[in-house]
Amino acid sequence: MEKTKTLLLLLTSSIILFKLYLFPPTQSHEDLKAEPDELELTNLNNNHTWPLLYAKDVVSLNGKNFSEFMGKNRNVMVMFYANWCYWSKKLAPEFAAAAKMLKGEADLVMVDAYLEKDLAKEYNILAYPTLYLFVAGVRQFQFFGERTRDVISAWVREKMTLGTYSITTTDEAERILTVESKLVLGFLHDLEGMESEELAAASKLHSDVNFYQTTSADVAEFFHIHPKSKRPALIFLHLEAGKATPFRHQFTRLAIANFVTHTKHPLVVTLTIHNAQFVFQDPRKQVIEGPLLLLILGNSYFCF
Numbered sequence: 082m083e084k085t086k087t088l089l090l091l092l093t094s095s096i097i098l099f100k101l102y103l104f105p106p107t108q109s110h111e112d113l114k115a116e117p118d119e120l121e122l123t124n125l126n127n128n129h130t131w132p133l134l135y136a137k138d139v140v141s142l143n144g145k146n147f148s149e150f151m152g153k154n155r156n157v158m159v160m161f162y163a164n165w166c167y168w169s170k171k172l173a174p175e176f177a178a179a180a181k182m183l184k185g186e187a188d189l190v191m192v193d194a195y196l197e198k199d200l201a202k203e204y205n206i207l208a209y210p211t212l213y214l215f216v217a218g219v220r221q222f223q224f225f226g227e228r229t230r231d232v233i234s235a236w237v238r239e240k241m242t243l244g245t246y247s248i249t250t251t252d253e254a255e256r257i258l259t260v261e262s263k264l265v266l267g268f269l270h271d272l273e274g275m276e277s278e279e280l281a282a283a284s285k286l287h288s289d290v291n292f293y294q295t296t297s298a299d300v301a302e303f304f305h306i307h308p309k310s311k312r313p314a315l316i317f318l319h320l321e322a323g324k325a326t327p328f329r330h331q332f333t334r335l336a337i338a339n340f341v342t343h344t345k346h347p348l349v350v351t352l353t354i355h356n357a358q359f360v361f362q363d364p365r366k367q368v369i370e371g372p373l374l375l376l377i378l379g380n381s382y383f384c385f
């Protein structure tokens with residue numbers, strides 16, 4: 082019994098010693114620390130680090146800073162890519178060139194959708210590369226055109242001047258509120274067709290106000306339109322001034338454009354004993370709306 086035990090012990094020890102001799106442990110603690118650099122080098126050799134080449138012109142975003150960037154920048158085109166994907170790599174130089182052409186007008190962003198699983202899931206990215214234009218933090222349009230700098234930049238410019246954007250969820254509505262200072266919202270039967278066209282036409286006359294449309298009663302309510310309102314309904318929100326003005330005329334481009342003209346500039350007028358008389362005789366005061374009485378006379382916003 083004792084003999085077998087000793088034999089077994091000897092056998093195990095010799096196996097261990099033999100193994101150590103053949104495969105000496107080379108990875109000390111220091112080596113383990115150095116591993117990330119090695120990985121990066123390997124990647125460079127496989128040339129999967131190509132996105133770095135465009136860092137000068139294209140912003141790179143991940144799950145941690147995506148929302149913050151979207152909250153601060155109005156027109157953002159996002160390229161969801163995978164770094165192993167040939168078509169992503171092929172598009173990148175054209176995308177970066179488009180970014181240069183659009184400098185000051187729109188931001189072009191790359192997101193590694195293969196790594197950033199949460200973002201990929203949120204935006205349902207099923208193919209690489211996928212290109213979207215976000216306006217005020219909300220995804221609005223997908224790009225399907227020819228992947229060249231000229232076509233991309235022309236497309237972004239065209240979408241930016243469109244003037245009317247859609248809101249489908251209250252989540253999107255919330256994001257828009259953090260970006261916009263004033264906006265028009267149309268609560269429509271349909272996102273396409275007559276009503277939408279009238280709204281879009283009116284928006285062309287007001288490049289300084291952003292026009293949105295929705296068919297969702299929840300979104301309408303979020304923007305202070307009563308969900309039971311008869312469609313089409315429209316409201317002007319002056320968020321800085323905390324003012325909501327409903328539109329009460331016929332839903333035509335001209336009536337909407339006029340309404341926006343009269344509502345968009347709350348003039349700041351200081352009421353003094355000298356101008357009080359004049360201000361109160363202003364015919365525009367007929368536009369007074371309910372509880373905002375005396376605060377809003379016509380288009381004037383008073384500081385008392």
Ligand SMILES: *[C@@H]1O[C@H](CO)[C@@H](O)[C@H](O)[C@H]1NC(C)=O
Binds near residue numbers: 125131
């Ligand atoms: C990686 O690819 C880019 C072009 O996509 C090329 O300019 C660069 O030289 C390549 N780098 C390496 C290390 O092969």
Ligand SMILES: *[C@@H]1O[C@H](CO)[C@@H](O)[C@H](O)[C@H]1NC(C)=O
Binds near residue numbers: 141
């Ligand atoms: C977002 O985070 C990534 C990773 O930390 C970084 O490379 C990138 O520059 C950041 N983008 C912005 C706009 O801060």
